[in-house]
Amino acid sequence: MSTETPILHVDMDAFFASVEVVRRPELRGRPVVVGGEGDRGVVAAASYEARAFGVRSAMPSTRARRLCPDIVFLRGDHRLYGEVSGRIMEVFRRYTPLVEPLSLDEAFLDVSGVSRLHGSPEQVAAAIRADLSASESLTCSVGVAPNKFLAKLASGQAKPKAGLAGPVFGTGIEVVAVDGVEAFLDPLPVQTVWGVGPRTFERLERFGVRTVADLRDVPADTLVSALGRAVGSQLWRLARGIDDRAVEPEQVTKSVGHEETFARDLADPLEIRRHLVRMVDAVARRARSAGVAGRTVSVKLRYPDFTTMGRSHTLPDPTDLAVEILEVATGLVDSVDTTPGIRLLGVSLGNLQDGSVRQLRFNDIEVAQGRAPGWRAAEGAVDEIRERFGNNAIGPAVADELGPKEIGDSQWGPDV
Numbered sequence: 001m002s003t004e005t006p007i008l009h010v011d012m013d014a015f016f017a018s019v020e021v022v023r024r025p026e027l028r029g030r031p032v033v034v035g036g037e038g039d040r041g042v043v044a045a046a047s048y049e050a051r052a053f054g055v056r057s058a059m060p061s062t063r064a065r066r067l068c069p070d071i072v073f074l075r076g077d078h079r080l081y082g083e084v085s086g087r088i089m090e091v092f093r094r095y096t097p098l099v100e101p102l103s104l105d106e107a108f109l110d111v112s113g114v115s116r117l118h119g120s121p122e123q124v125a126a127a128i129r130a131d132l133s134a135s136e137s138l139t140c141s142v143g144v145a146p147n148k149f150l151a152k153l154a155s156g157q158a159k160p161k162a163g164l165a166g167p168v169f170g171t172g173i174e175v176v177a178v179d180g181v182e183a184f185l186d187p188l189p190v191q192t193v194w195g196v197g198p199r200t201f202e203r204l205e206r207f208g209v210r211t212v213a214d215l216r217d218v219p220a221d222t223l224v225s226a227l228g229r230a231v232g233s234q235l236w237r238l239a240r241g242i243d244d245r246a247v248e249p250e251q252v253t254k255s256v257g258h259e260e261t262f263a264r265d266l267a268d269p270l271e272i273r274r275h276l277v278r279m280v281d282a283v284a285r286r287a288r289s290a291g292v293a294g295r296t297v298s299v300k301l302r303y304p305d306f307t308t309m310g311r312s313h314t315l316p317d318p319t320d321l322a323v324e325i326l327e328v329a330t331g332l333v334d335s336v337d338t339t340p341g342i343r344l345l346g347v348s349l350g351n352l353q354d355g356s357v358r359q360l361r362f363n364d365i366e367v368a369q370g371r372a373p374g375w376r377a378a379e380g381a382v383d384e385i386r387e388r389f390g391n392n393a394i395g396p397a398v399a400d401e402l403g404p405k406e407i408g409d410s411q412w413g414p415d416v
Helices: 015-023 061-067 078-093 121-136 148-157 178-185 198-205 212-216 220-227 229-238 269-290 322-334 362-368 375-389
Strands: 007-012 032-035 043-046 072-074 099-103 106-110 140-145 161-163 166-168 173-175 255-266 292-302 308-319 342-354
Touching (some): 007 148, 015 078, 032 061, 043 061, 121 173, 255 292, 269 342, 269 375, 322 375
Parallel strands (some): 140 173
Antiparallel strands (some): 292 342
């Protein structure tokens, strides 16, 4: 294979469901779904046995049960998935330090400088697949191409297909050579190109565009005129397989947040407050754990009719303290009418920066002189107690439970 800068996109196959099957071998061969089992739940991941019935991620759980009455629903274990993901990323780093994780189950790898140690890009891809099979009993699909865009498309082509008897595996590796870009792209549906959503596709259809080959035939000026300069120019480049982005191993956290869909609509302000307190507690704890602080506090609310509303406020100084985040978040929620009830609530901290760099405030001087309560010391003590005795050892008095919301709690909807 000839590549200018060989990039691998490694994507684990049905990751959450596959990890659960490894943990519970008795489920092998059965239609397994990870997600919220309740009427408001959604499918997070489906095994290939479940996909054979038409079950897909982001599908309402009620529809998944109708399609496959024998489906096995699992709530999911985000902590376990995170641990497995960490080991997977370490496998990647055995082959190259240039690893850019995109999520728990996929990453870009720049393997341009490892040929003497590990062989060709195809050989690296095969070795990674063998390592993950041996160490984790998991399969992955790998795209090998000259850039990120093509590598991600290629890994999609290498994915197993759902069959009635289980997954139908191919080679698991799809290679796109420099001189084979057009041949690879031309037959693909134009919707596979980044930036082509339903509305953009409707506009492209007016020009008779259905495949990437069709898109490449549209002049750049026409695309810019129809879609705007940014989108039009990007689609013109991607239709030709042009993508200059480098693999970025050091990823900066952009926001820290938590949201939850409730089993029933919440209208009682005190009940909403209790959930908000636990969410803010979790967000602040994760921010401190990540060593970041943020200036922008945002809340998200969804009504029973699925209308979604967001509010945000930017502070003059960054914070990682729950007491300060809660004050802002409470004001934002209070500014919204919750009397119709809400089915979803979320809070996030954005506009992040290094948490160790803080602007000295007058309150900090008063704390140092013993004239004011030290919230930073108090919340730090809470962190230490939880670290030593567990999350449920201490927590906000007004919350419904002591422990903070964990990553993944009700992420895919309630189970009731």
